[in-house]
Amino acid sequence: MVADNLHYELFLNSIRTALVLIDENFEISFVNDAALNLLETGKSQMKERPFNDFFLPDSFNSEQFVQALLTGEEFSESSVQLCFTDGRSSMVDINANIVKANNKRQALIEIIPVEKQRKISQETQQYAQQLAARELIRGLAHEIKNPLGGIRGAAQLLEKELPNPEHKEFTEMIISQSDRLRSLVDKLLGPNSLPQKSEFNIHKIIDKVGVLISADVSFSIKIERDYDPSIPDIFADSDMLEQAILNISRNASQALQSVNIEHPIITFKTRIERKCVIKGVRHALCAKISIVDNGPGIPHEIRDTLFYPMVSSKANGNGLGLSIAQTLTDHHNGKIDVESFPGYTDFSLYIPLNYKKPTYNQKDIES
CATH class of the missing domain: 3.30.565.10 (Histidine kinase-like ATPase, C-terminal domain)
Known part of the structure; x- marks a missing residue:
């Protein structure tokens, strides 16, 4: 029996949908890993707090769950804006399934973030755009660095040949501005060393x-x-x-x-x-x-x-x-x-x- 319970728990923890089992007092008897991710907490903290304590009152309809437990009628809600007490918010779909567990009626709540897949797709697209922009900037930076070195070197040679020392301020300006641009280009290229782990x-x-x-x-x-x-x-x-x-x-x-x-x-x-x-x-x-x-x-x-x-x-x-x-x-x-x-x-x-x-x-x- 213990082995069966462990098997079921491993199975439920492998599901990406957040699952929480609560009673009429909102005490939690089971929560899977996806729900811990959603609530940003650990199992020990879940035991110390009722489930509705994680949300702002206006975003979580406690009465709806109590009524479902009394009548045994399941319900679903789409595009619910859950606002957490720590300031986060998430758009989700909610399914409440009424089950009998531990000799009492409980609600098995499924919480499905509807933005997650869209966000993953958006992240992939943005990452590809960032890589393309980075490659473009790297190419331009290298093209800028090469003539900058020539300009700086030419200014140094010219400085030695100037008959009037007062004109050296102009070559010094060329050299200092070349160095400034070189520093900016190096920053554009970003970190150039491997991680030292x-x-x-x-x-x-x-x-x-x-x-x-x-x-x-x-x-x-x-x-x-x-x-x-x-x-x-x-x-x-x-x-x-x-x-x-x-x-x-x-x-x-x-x-x-x-x-x-x-x-x-x-x-x-x-x-x-x-x-x-x-x-x-x-x-x-x-x-x-x-x-x-x-x-x-x-x-x-x-x-x-x-x-x-x-x-x-x-x-x-x-x-x-x-x-x-x-x-x-x-x-x-x-x-x-x-x-x-x-x-x-x-x-x-x-x-x-x-x-x-x-x-x-x-x-x-x-x-």
Whole structure:
């Protein structure tokens, strides 16, 4: 009997649909892995809270479930906007099936995110566009670097031949501007080294970023931490991930500084993500690192090109921070997901925990 129960549990955990079994008091007697992903919690936390406690009252019709349990009538709802107490929201279809379990009537709830497949397709398309844009920029950058070297060298030779020392300021200007353009081109090319992998605690890296952000801003900003202590050490390049998280966090702090918010907050949150699809590859477990701010949100006109180099909503921004963060995350077979609306922006990095050594094309790492 124990073996049968284990078999059924393994089967239910392999299903991508979120399944939750509740009674009339909304106490949970079973939850599968897909539901834990949806609720961003663990089994131990599920036992301590009733199911409806995870949602805002206006988005979860508790009375409908109570009535279904009393009458035994099943129901379905399409395109329900579930709003979670942690600020997230998700459009889902809900099916409530009435079953008898543990000698009482219970509701087996199926929660099906209707945006998931669309989002996976959109991510694949965006990734292909980003790769194409990156290749175009790399090609242009190399074409620019070659004549820049010639211009700089010619200016140095000319400087030696000038009879009037006062004219050297013009050759010095040519040299300094050539160096400035060379530096910009190097940044456009992005990181040019392979990851140096080791095991480390991701929360220590995030804490360092939090300290840097607090010291870097000229206004009062609150840093909050919401960590999942069950996340194991990550086998990755700590410097690369620190830089990626720092770039996103600096963007968040700059966005908060650009508007007059009474209580600016950046929240660092970590969770375990199960059965995560990244660029068409399904990973059993991923570390999810979220940087959340209560700023103005991302302007609609740049959302589709957010990770392209030179795209920025800031007047003096070069648009390289997010592009570099994306490249550093790509080096770890990960992805960056974004959810944003006025008052809420969430950048989430997904890093596979079943990390395998990626293959690199030499032209991708050459400067």
